[in-house]
Amino acid sequence: xxxxxxxxxxxxxxxxxxxxxxxxxxxxxxxxxxxxxxxxxxxxxxxxxxxxxxxxxxxxxxxxxxxxxxxxxxxxxxxxxxxxxxxxxxxxxxxxxxxxxxxxxxxxxxxxxxxxxxxxxxxxxxxxxxxxxxxxxxxxxxxxxxxxxxxxxxxxxxxxxxxxxxxxxxxxxxxxxxxxxxxxxxxxxxxxxxxxxxxxxxxxxxxxxxxxxxxxxxxxxxxxxxxxxxxxxxxxxxxxxxxxxxxxxxxxxxxxxxxxxxxxxxxxxxxxxxxxxxxxxxxxxxxxxxxxxxxxxxxxxxxxxxxxxxxxxxxxxxxxxxxxxxxxxxxxxxxxxxxxxxxxxxxxxxxxxxxxxxxxxxxxxxxxxxxxxxxxxxxxxxxxxxxxxxxxxxxxxxxxxxxxxxxxxxxxxxxxxxxxxxxxxxxxxxxxxxxxxxxxxxxxxxxxxxxxxxxxxxxxxxxxxxxxxxxxxxx
Amino acid sequence: xxxxxxxxxxxxxxxxxxxxxxxxxxxxxxxxxxxxxxxxxxxxxxxxxxxxxxxxxxxxxxxxxxxxxxxxxxxxxxxxxxxxxxxxxxxxxxxxxxxxxxxxxxxxxxxxxxxxxxxxxxxxxxxxxxxxxxxxxxxxxxxxxxxxxxxxxxxxxxxxxxxxxxxxxxxxxxxxxxxxxxxxxxxxxxxxxxxxxxxxxxxxxxxxxxxxxxxxxxxxxxxxxxxxxxxxxxxxxxxxxxxxxxxxxxxxxxxxxxxxxxxxxxxxxxxxxxxxxxxxxxxxxxxxxxxxxxxxxxxxxxxxxxxxxxxxxxxxxxxxxxxxxxxxxxxxxxxxxxxxxxxxxxxxxxxxxxxxxxxxxxxxxxxxxxxxxxxxxxxxxxxxxxxxxxxx
Numbered sequence: 065x066x067x068x069x070x071x072x073x074x075x076x077x078x079x080x081x082x083x084x085x086x087x088x089x090x091x092x093x094x095x096x097x098x099x100x101x102x103x104x105x106x107x108x109x110x111x112x113x114x115x116x117x118x119x120x121x122x123x124x125x126x127x128x129x130x131x132x133x134x135x136x137x138x139x140x141x142x143x144x145x146x147x148x149x150x151x152x153x154x155x156x157x158x159x160x161x162x163x164x165x166x167x168x169x170x171x172x173x174x175x176x177x178x179x180x181x182x183x184x185x186x187x188x189x190x191x192x193x194x195x196x197x198x199x200x201x202x203x204x205x206x207x208x209x210x211x212x213x214x215x216x217x218x219x220x221x222x223x224x225x226x227x228x229x230x231x232x233x234x235x236x237x238x239x240x241x242x243x244x245x246x247x248x249x250x251x252x253x254x255x256x257x258x259x260x261x262x263x264x265x266x267x268x269x270x271x272x273x274x275x276x277x278x279x280x281x282x283x284x285x286x287x288x289x290x291x292x293x294x295x296x297x298x299x300x301x302x303x304x305x306x307x308x309x310x311x312x313x314x315x316x317x318x319x320x321x322x323x324x325x326x327x328x329x330x331x332x333x334x335x336x337x338x339x340x341x342x343x344x345x346x347x348x349x350x351x352x353x354x355x356x357x358x359x360x361x362x363x364x365x366x367x368x369x370x371x372x373x374x375x376x377x378x379x380x381x382x383x384x385x386x387x388x389x390x391x392x393x394x395x396x397x398x399x400x401x402x403x404x405x406x407x408x409x410x411x412x413x414x415x416x417x418x419x420x421x422x423x424x425x426x427x428x429x430x431x432x433x434x435x436x437x438x439x440x441x442x443x444x445x446x447x448x449x450x451x452x453x454x455x456x457x458x459x460x461x462x463x464x465x466x467x468x469x470x471x472x473x474x475x476x477x478x479x480x481x482x483x484x485x486x487x488x489x490x491x492x493x494x495x496x497x498x499x500x501x502x503x504x505x506x507x508x509x510x511x512x513x514x515x516x517x518x519x520x521x522x523x524x525x526x527x528x529x530x531x532x533x534x535x536x537x538x539x
Numbered sequence: 540x541x542x543x544x545x546x547x548x549x550x551x552x553x554x555x556x557x558x559x560x561x562x563x564x565x566x567x568x569x570x571x572x573x574x575x576x577x578x579x580x581x582x583x584x585x586x587x588x589x590x591x592x593x594x595x596x597x598x599x600x601x602x603x604x605x606x607x608x609x610x611x612x613x614x615x616x617x618x619x620x621x622x623x624x625x626x627x628x629x630x631x632x633x634x635x636x637x638x639x640x641x642x643x644x645x646x647x648x649x650x651x652x653x654x655x656x657x658x659x660x661x662x663x664x665x666x667x668x669x670x671x672x673x674x675x676x677x678x679x680x681x682x683x684x685x686x687x688x689x690x691x692x693x694x695x696x697x698x699x700x701x702x703x704x705x706x707x708x709x710x711x712x713x714x715x716x717x718x719x720x721x722x723x724x725x726x727x728x729x730x731x732x733x734x735x736x737x738x739x740x741x742x743x744x745x746x747x748x749x750x751x752x753x754x755x756x757x758x759x760x761x762x763x764x765x766x767x768x769x770x771x772x773x774x775x776x777x778x779x780x781x782x783x784x785x786x787x788x789x790x791x792x793x794x795x796x797x798x799x800x801x802x803x804x805x806x807x808x809x810x811x812x813x814x815x816x817x818x819x820x821x822x823x824x825x826x827x828x829x830x831x832x833x834x835x836x837x838x839x840x841x842x843x844x845x846x847x848x849x850x851x852x853x854x855x856x857x858x859x860x861x862x863x864x865x866x867x868x869x870x871x872x873x874x875x876x877x878x879x880x881x882x883x884x885x886x887x888x889x890x891x892x893x894x895x896x897x898x899x900x901x902x903x904x905x906x907x908x909x910x911x912x913x914x915x916x917x918x919x920x921x922x923x924x925x926x927x928x929x930x931x
Contacts, residue, residue: 410668433787439667469793471681472738489789510689
């Protein structure tokens with residue numbers, strides 16, 4: 065039987081208090097904070113981060129596809145999910161697909177994955193859902209939006225959450241839209257979207273799915289309802305027949321409206337607390353509505369070690385500077401110091417080294433090495449025994465390490481100075497020099513434990529690429 | 540394997556003023572240094588049979604031919620990071636020692652101040668598969684500083700003070716040198732309180748980014764004797780190129796630079812130096828950062844491992860000190876660091892010291908002088924050493 069085998073999530077380290085935005089625009093007040101993706105993060109990197117959380121304990125080579133959903137794909141032409149799959153070290157014969165263009169894309173991807181597994185076409189599908197939508201400066205959405213991601217592994221063995229049924233309205237009622245070339249989200253008069261859309265359609269769809277499954281609102285433990293606004297969300301939950309205790313907190317004061325990822329992040333939060341037999345309801349919104357009823361099995365107890373929502377919420381640093389936010393999002397011009405020049409052909413040639421972060425283990429002497437010259441990561445000769453081309457691939461992305469030394473660069477500090485770098489020794493051997501992110505410079509010292517995180521690398525040739533950085537382990 | 544000792548002589552040298560030479564380009568700088576060298580050696584451009592050019596940013600030897608207008612002589616361009624200049628000198632020495640040429644010009648040059656920014660840009664080159672971001676030199680060498688402090692139990696304050704004393708010494712020496720980029724003495728407090736560049740390295744812990752050129756005329760000793768009395772002789776040349784041993788081996792601890800250790804062993808063996816702490820009179824080292832000078836004192840055997848702080852505290856390496864006088868011309872810190880020129884600039888100072896022509900910086904009774912370069916970054920360097928002595 066097809067269902068959810070594992071879940072994971074990602075919330076960027078940086079949170080910006082809404083009061084910081086208001087101060088920048090000469091206003092007072094501001095409730096809570098919003099998650100802000102780092103200058104080196106985007107929907108691809110956040111999908112990888114959520115995927116890592118979700119795949120804890122799963123051999124990446126056993127996954128058959130990535131279904132990646134986002135309305136903010138870094139590439140309009142180039143399969144974004146392929147980059148996610150390569151970074152996560154999936155096989156080459158995987159069937160990746162990008163989902164997008166609607167806030168329902170996340171739930172669409174999950175449903176498509178469940179159906180592909182149920183049909184026997186694929187055995188394991190990783191669904192990633194990430195968004196980092198831009199609201200116009202000084203506008204409401206700049207404050208209300210947040211960045212984040214969720215991930216689900218869909219399979220037919222060890223199912224922790226069964227999908228009992230779903231119901232969908234597809235409807236071109238477009239309260240929000242963004243055309244090709246638009247930087248910011250546009251919105252029709254909010255009263256239209258609210259009164260004719262959000263307040264009516266999800267209520268009918270939920271009634272539809274409960275009726276179809278012969279359930280009542282009392283059968284649902286947690287309702288995970290997309291909500292751009294807490295009051296409106298509470299209003300439709302009431303109309304659906306749920307008590308406030310049944311409604312999953314919409315994360316709006318701590319993360320913000322994460323677009324297509326929001327309802328699925330709420331589902332992850334609900335599953336973190338779910339016990340076997342409990343039902344959750346997933347409700348999406350955007351050009352229609354999906355409602356999905358899910359039921360936890362006994363397997364749910366085995367996947368409680370995910371960072372998911374709670375642990376990610378707890379690990380944070382404050383971004384108390386609106387100027388930095390504008391710079392990170394590219395909304396103000398930033399002086400260029402010349403980018404690196406990564407060659408598409410050379411990057412492709414070494415796709416099994418850089419993106420999944422592979423070094424080598426010598427089959428002759430057993431030495432583990434992560435070779436990174438100025439131009440290549442492909443090793444031929446073992447430094448210790450001189451054996452030629454006698455290696456097996458050895459992955460470093462999934463290893464933790466300890467800091468051998470570090471530096472804080474104020475001169476070439478980049479977009480979030482100082483730029484911290486660390487030499488790290490990996491558990492099990494191997495060494496590398498990496499940028500360190502999501503760190504407080506004060507906490508950096510010799511011996512600091514770190515883990516790897518997949519990030520965007522700015523380039524000077526109009527493309528963009530990705531590489532791994534390190535960050536402090538915080539658990 | 541043969542030793543290079545006493546097989547090549549320098550009979551003339553020149554060095555441009557180093558600094559921000561806004562009015563001078565690469566060719567102008569080459570003309571400035573080579574003119575002085577020709578005059579010093581008493582030869583003309585047309586007497587030169589071959590030349591070696593050390594430069595990082597110019598792509599061929601043609602720039603030297605074009606600058607000084609030679610007629611179809613062999614000119615080889617050498618690049619080996621910050622050891623470029625010394626490497627050019629080495630290869631030229633080998634050609635002369637082999638008897639292939641009698642009179643050879645060696646020049647080093649770099650025009651860094653046309654890049655539009657106040658730091659080394661590096662990079663460029665061909666697009667590659669490498670998506671790991673490049674790390675600028677201050678951040679690379681700060682890795683060594685933080686680890687050195689940790690390894691030998693120095694607090695941040697103690698470590699900063701040790702480095703500040705190096706800065707003060709080199710600034711003082713630079714203040715005695717009219718060709719230096721920076722000619723102002725500083726205090727320990729200024730060094731310690733200067734703006735941070737790459738923690739823990741402050742402004743005065745980092746060398747200058749300068750334009751400059753230096754040149755030498757070399758020949759075999761029997762010819763040198765016919766040209767002047769105070770020529771100097773090569774005693775040893777060492778070059779150690781890293782294969783990223785330090786970046787790959789997790790037992791490497793960033794408190795020593797083995798490429799320089801190997802290069803110095805080669806040069807000491809050729810020169811017959813048994814106890815460098817006692818035998819070397821003056822030494823120009825690659826103080827791209829103050830921590831590099833500190834570690835180098837241990838790498839080349841002037842101070843025992845972990846003990847350089849004692850020698851620094853005692854003023855051992857100062858002009859008035861009891862040990863080898865280190866960076867008498869102000870070093871990279873104050874003379875400046877035009878990459879390809881630096882190695883030959885160092886030899887220029889050693890040449891002047893051995894001849895007794897170093898003016899206010901002159902050290903007494905100099906018999907043996909040494910130069911040291913490190914190109915690259917902790918983890919993978921090109922290390923170069925040259926040792927020079929007075930004629931018998």
